[in-house]
Amino acid sequence: NAGVTQTPKFRILKIGQSMTLQCAQDMNHNYMYWYRQDPGMGLKLIYYSVGAGITDKGEVPNGYNVSRSTTEDFPLRLELAAPSQTSVYFCASSSNGDRGYYGYTFGSGTRLTVV
Amino acid sequence: GESVGLHLPTLSVQEGDNSIINCAYSNSASDYFIWYKQESGKGPQFIIDIRSNMDKRQGQRVTVLLNKTVKHLSLQIAATQPGDSAVYFCAEDASGTYKYIFGTGTRLKVLA
Numbered sequence: 001n002a003g004v005t006q007t008p009k010f011r012i013l014k015i016g017q018s019m020t021l022q023c024a025q026d027m028n029h030n031y032m033y034w035y036r037q038d039p040g041m042g043l044k045l046i047y048y049s050v051g052a053g054i055t056d057k058g059e060v061p062n063g064y065n066v067s068r069s070t071t072e073d074f075p076l077r078l079e080l081a082a083p084s085q086t087s088v089y090f091c092a093s094s095s096n097g098d099r100g101y102y103g104y105t106f107g108s109g110t111r112l113t114v115v
Numbered sequence: 116g117e118s119v120g121l122h123l124p125t126l127s128v129q130e131g132d133n134s135i136i137n138c139a140y141s142n143s144a145s146d147y148f149i150w151y152k153q154e155s156g157k158g159p160q161f162i163i164d165i166r167s168n169m170d171k172r173q174g175q176r177v178t179v180l181l182n183k184t185v186k187h188l189s190l191q192i193a194a195t196q197p198g199d200s201a202v203y204f205c206a207e208d209a210s211g212t213y214k215y216i217f218g219t220g221t222r223l224k225v226l227a
Contacts, residue, residue: 048214090158106158
């Protein structure tokens, strides 16, 4: 089925380790996003991309990096993991509005624990 | 800064009753709003949207009302069912660039 695929679903990291959260969409969406969701909280934007080769910071970019070499993929890189990065990470993509619907399609999330 | 907020963090409703979830937004320039449903362990799922040139929009068992005068958004769920139990988020597009601002969410509990 078409949608947004995130891997892995769960991960435990030690402080100082690095990892890449993968995100891929097959809907030919130009816009892609990374959000984090802390327990009992709303979603905060980390990074976003409006097309291949273009990325920009969101509300909470510190400690993260992204790249967008293709339309389909938008990986999120954590360098030197810290306990404050323990969260659930959601990738999303957005249509270009040609159906009159501008909302996101979300992946199922990656639950990350840093110990 | 500009943000979207919710009045009630938890709402308990009897099965079969109607539910109303409220949201206040602060940016009068926002022109597009969405309600999302998030079930436990899953990503948010689109429910219904509304543009600022409308004050009401209906879907299947759901209605969104927009009051621009007081910057208030509500989601009404008719005949609430156990499957409606989830966290509901409102989100606003405050910049027209598809960068949505999300509220903290309201948890809806449906009582049998």
